[in-house]
Amino acid sequence: MPANERLPALVRAAQAEGSLTVNLRADLVAPELERAFEDQYGIDLQIVNPGTARITRQQILQEARAGKVRSDVIESYVHEMDTIYAESHVITHLPRFLRESALDPSLTTEFSAETFQYPFLVAWNTQRVAAAEAPRRFEDLLNPRWANRLVMVQNYEMWYKALFDRLTGDGMSVEEFERVFRHIAADSNVTSSSNPASAFLASGQYTAGININLNSITRIDGAPIAFEPVVGAVPLLPNGIGLARDAHHPAAALLFAHWYLTDGVPILQEEQFIQQSPNETRLDGAPVVRPELDDLDSARLQEWREAYDALLRGGDEVLPAYVRGGTP
Template sequence: MRPRRLLRQAAVAAAALLLVTACGSSPTATGGAQDGAATDAAAKAQQVYDRLSGLTGDERQKTLVELAEKEGKLSVYTSNTDIDKLVEQFQKTYKIEVSVYRGNSESVLQRILQEQKANYLGVDFIDTNAGELNVLNAEQVLYPYKSELRDKVRKEGLAEGWTAHRFNVFVIGWNTDKVKPGEEPKSFEDLADPKWKGRVSMEVGDVDWFSALYKYYLDQGKSDAEVRDLFTRVAANSKVAKGHTTQGELLSAGQFAITVSSYSHTIDKASAKGAPVSWHPASGAPLQPVVLRPNGMGLMKTAKNPAAAVLFSDFQLTKGQAILGESYRIGSIPQAKDPLAGLKVITVPEQELLNDPKKWDNLYADILRSGQEVK
């Protein structure tokens, strides 16, 4: 069983540039721009970006709104399944029409690379995972977002070329009917105990989570052999699911008792709807460490509507943070009730995944062979 292919390396990104396959409509079929038009668009966008980057406070806000509403449109490509409420409120606040292409993170990346190859100026603003944004930054298609708001973002969300507006937080969760109060594991290592045989679930694509936790244990002084053995023994107790949504539904249904790397918002949403799931023990703090993966926003260098893209970025880091919270997402700017406060947080080694994804893909695939596939 192999995890999903990660489009994180520059070599893969370069290869993807040569692909013109069906991912929505072909960019060339919609009348691709000529090289000169793309160059002109980039020059015009940079003038707007540079102008806005030099402004602060009320002057910046006033100028930004005027320019954005004059543009009147915004094209967003995203993998965020909770984007609708953000777009709806943004359109109510400003006189800007937003069009959205939504797919998984890999299809968003592929579509952008295809369009860039075809010199088709289809997107202004990108909202997707850290890995894919790092590829786009390596391809030099992003313009760095500059704002006083960026200074408020958690340090884990400050990346070269892009800025996080939310985090996916990987947590150990459980079905409260299957794991009674006081029976919860105390750590990931507890799940290697044979008593959890067949009661645990791992997710086939969670190389991000795996690499972060693997390196954490190495940093704690364990040998490589010891860390491999730990993960292998947990995998031997596990049913391997494909997709966090499916895994969350199976956890709620009692198909297994524990998930090792659920998204916190997946469990919180299900719990709010009455499902018997939680990642908070009856007593004490959540199991730690928790793994943090940024999800961010990128401004396209060739944006037709650069001011609107910047305004939407500002919106994501202001009113958007509360909207994300309504969907149980964890925003990138700490709030008064910070769900991460006091927790041991570790981050995905994004650069290492970008540089050598095959190493981590293969290692995780080897580990998962000890598990049982969910049919």
């Protein structure tokens, strides 16, 4: 079909379907996205977000095993889209026209197109930490004054991998990385997500958070929380959308994905400080780093997940075997 006829035909087919359900991580702007898409196309859009990425993944994989995936479009971390969701046959190949319609086609893969990134950083309570005592490097957090005053968030294995890639790439040895982060984890309490961690920081229950998602900080108006000067580099974890393999509304799914990657971008960019564009390379002047994904498949992703879980509980194997053994 000629390119100039494809979108009008897709709109007609999607409007005939009448509705769709999408699972999005962009919860900050979900009402704005729903309203804008429905106003433009007259198609009923339901955006769902069950919670953390792990809860979402568990729910969708359970639906897939039952043969009843609810969502027509799925958005999650790119490293999960291109491994777990693709290998479990939850999502299907993105058509070429959809990849080419993205603002930056280089940020698309066979199964996903990047939409935004979450920044994760060290943050601290300014009422409990004087400016002169604020950490500048991760090694600063080994000082005894931080003992049992830190909080870390579970399930952030790609934050852990991104820091490993960056710090060891900058010259830190694997042994030193392990020593530093074992110490930090031993001095940390653990929470289920960044939202309670930020609330604990704001209340002063904990003094500093090690891997806090920036959007959870900015949600708390007037919170006595600072994150600048940034400690080290800022890991950015990219999110991307994919099409459900057995979508109930396939035309509407295609149309929404096209819209989200084009007309929906300005809505995401209204929250750009919180949800960074995939093209961003700095955050308020600080360097950012993305985890290396070229070497990642489901097995290695699971290794990083188990390693990070071991770190938080004080286990033995806090880095994947292929890293400790130096296997490329």
